[in-house]
Amino acid sequence: MTYAVELRGVSKRFGEVVAVESLDLAIDDGEFFSLLGPSGCGKTTTLRMIAGFEYPTEGSLAIHGTEMALQPPNQRPVNTVFQSYALFPHMTIAENVGFGLLMQKVAKSEISTRVDRALDMVQLSQRKGATPDKLSGGQQQRVALARALVNEPEVLLLDEPLGALDLKLRQQMQIELKELQERVGITFVYVTHDQEEALTMSDRIGVMSDGRLLQVGDATEIYERPTSRFVADFIGDINLLPAAITGPGVVTLAGTTPVSAPSAVAGNAANWLALRPEQLHLIRHDEIVPDDRNSISGTVNNRVYFGDSYYYVVATPVGALDVRQENRPGLALHDPGTSVHVWWHPDAAAMVLE
């Protein structure tokens, strides 16, 4: 089968600086794929290579099986939604949306119907005569989407398109984008540094750091079974404890405390035990830990109120642990200085590599 986008051994160097290092990536047709990573990790450079704004230093890049690595952007069946929207300030909304069709020499009457349909899709038909500066950020975002989608590209590239919007609007647009993608069935390649955005919208996520692709998987794989310390740490909050595998399903924390971890297999080089704060339970030291659970005793250092939850920092012999307790009626609170047990289900822990 051919992939919508396939990169093989792609590197990009700017002089001495390596932006992307031997990247292998295959994105399925119709998939919502996110490239996630901190700024400077190479995700935007990767997107720009797919768009044609940068040419790879090495490697091959195919779109639906056709080699495109060195094609100029106007000869690729992809369109981009830019971070700053990049709407043409000297054109009306309708002219902006129709620009791609005009450049492809589509007949005037067809341009007009397709522009109308695209603006209907993003509920902006009333504003077709306005110039971009008269529109709000959210509306400009929709115009940028319509301007790209009206061309019916094989792949839509989105470069942090929600970054400039405020929180409420961003959350609303996340849902709209996902619905839109399912409706039009076009492959989306979405670049973001916001892990929540990536988790909520994507079919699959590729996590990048320092120009390398560290892990590719769906949201639950990335969140619950990270393979590297970086991925575990970058996505959400996590406790990372130095750990050595001392037997099948057994790891020893800080050289002293053995706990069970089914994901630990002998011969695995993983050396960190990763525990999400919300997977940890907190009880008083005189309460009983349920059977077949791992536990460590410690002292509450700090408690922070987050509205929907309480965050505890608990000092233990194996290191400080962040614990998150969902806020609901009847929740027992533990004051700083009290002795407690922290316990968790063995399956809740993941073993990750440095």
Add this chain to the structure above:
Amino acid sequence: MTSEQRTAALIAEPGLEAAATAADRKRGLLLALPAYVYLLLFFVLPFLIVFVYSFATRSATGATRLSDWNLLAYQKLFDSLVVQIVWRSFWIASLTTIICLVMAYPFAYYIATRRPAVRNVLLVLVMIPFWSNFLIRTYAWRFILGTDGPIATLTDALGMEPVRLLFTNAAVMIGLVYGFLPFMVLPLYAAIERLDWSLVEAARDLYASGWSAFRKVTLPLTRSGIIAGSLLVFVPSFGAYVTPAILGGSKDLLLGSYIVTQFQQARNWPFGSALSIVVMVFMLAALMIRARTGAEEV
């Protein structure tokens, strides 16, 4: 006084805010005052004098009498000789502007797309000619274009017909382009440097070829620089005096020299004044076109 009392005091006297604002305004005017006085004394006043003189009477001896106000000077503007001179000056100024634009745009684009360090070096190079006297530089052209100059020597060596450039309109245009090219490069550079390149990328992404992206996006979005540069070249070219006086011929009179002639040899001050008003009207028209097209300042 508690803060509530203080608030109450301010609300009780609403005039305080207006008075403070007015005081700020007055201080602002003080900053502009020297420039206002200067412009009034050395621009508005002389202009009014010229305007008044254009309606005065020229006596048989060439003296100007500030009486018997008339429109004779303005009637004389429609003499075929005068129309010819204005028309020729207009054409030379227009051609100079177009040549400057065509040469400066690619160069300004080139500068604006270099690394910042290279950019600054190139900008300094553009401005280097300003460090020496304009008159001397124009006289240098007299040598370059003259019968003993490098161009004549080259055409001689190649056995070609001798090219006679000095004292022609072509020489005037070469001199004007040479003198005013930096005034075109700098505003164009400023406009291109400010361009949001993601817009050009967006155009390329939307199937525009390099040329279409330039024509549909880069060019319209750098229009302010084109208009500003064209005005800065056209306006001084139209009334130019020094360059035509040094490089131009005596046959093909241009407006600048013609005005000087009226004030000196011909001793017809009212007519010279009327001609000056014509130049002013052209320049005002050009400025109004600029205002109308809504170009931002550069």
